[in-house]
Amino acid sequence: MLKQIERRPSRASRRTGYVFAVMFNAVALYAILVWPGWQQVPFLTSDTEQVLGWVSATLIAGLAVNVVYLLTDPRWLKSLGDLTVTGVGLVAIIRVWQVFPFDFGDPWVPLARIALAIGFFGSIAAMIVQLVVLVADGSRARRR
Template sequence: MSTNDMPTGGKRFGYFLSILINFAMIYIANNLLVWNVPFLTNDFMRCLWAINLSFAVSIFTNFIFIFFDRKWFHSLMEAFGTVFSFLSTYVFWQVFPLDINETWVYWVNIGLVVLLVLTALSFISQIMRAIRQYRHSESA
């Protein structure tokens, strides 16, 4: 492994911090119903697997980045994580575990659809960036 593959100390700290934040987010997500968040229904339990999976993938990719952080690989792994972000958003949208008034239901649904579209576009952008960066690193 070349020295170009190893991230700087600051980047490693950032990846470690991201891992800790994602663990905190898993804890929070898994306790929202216990804490009786007023607008969440018990159907939230049906979304939790996808939400936890998305956070776990982020933890996994950030752990890998601590040891290997080439630009093309970073973009590729971000695209991989985006797939799971899309999945968790899609499951949340389909289950819709929110107890809110009808006007808000309409706007939240629109927001979730927009988020799904933007996430799909982000995936395409990240894949294209990974390919471009890989080609650039191979020609250098």
């Protein structure tokens, strides 16, 4: 039986990606909470305060797991971290859907709802994939 070859990008490539992810999350968090702040975005309503906690939690979780990945990134840990971040992001998407803190005008509202729905179903699919990878890695580790 042929053994499946599992390929991952090089450690240097993965680390570069993690550094960019940390920087993106840190800059986004700073931009939303400090300068210029979410209040400067013309299409966000005051209801944005109701979703800010979950949006911030998603960015903080992404920042934290990518810092951990810089130190060590075995497949199982990467799957667990990605599952966690996607789960927090899913809660944020649900909350944004419920509150819908946008003032776009009629032609853009359905498109924004579609984008949120795509994010919702994409997050669920990603969580299923990461859960399968996590379980497969665990069973592979037990066989060794």
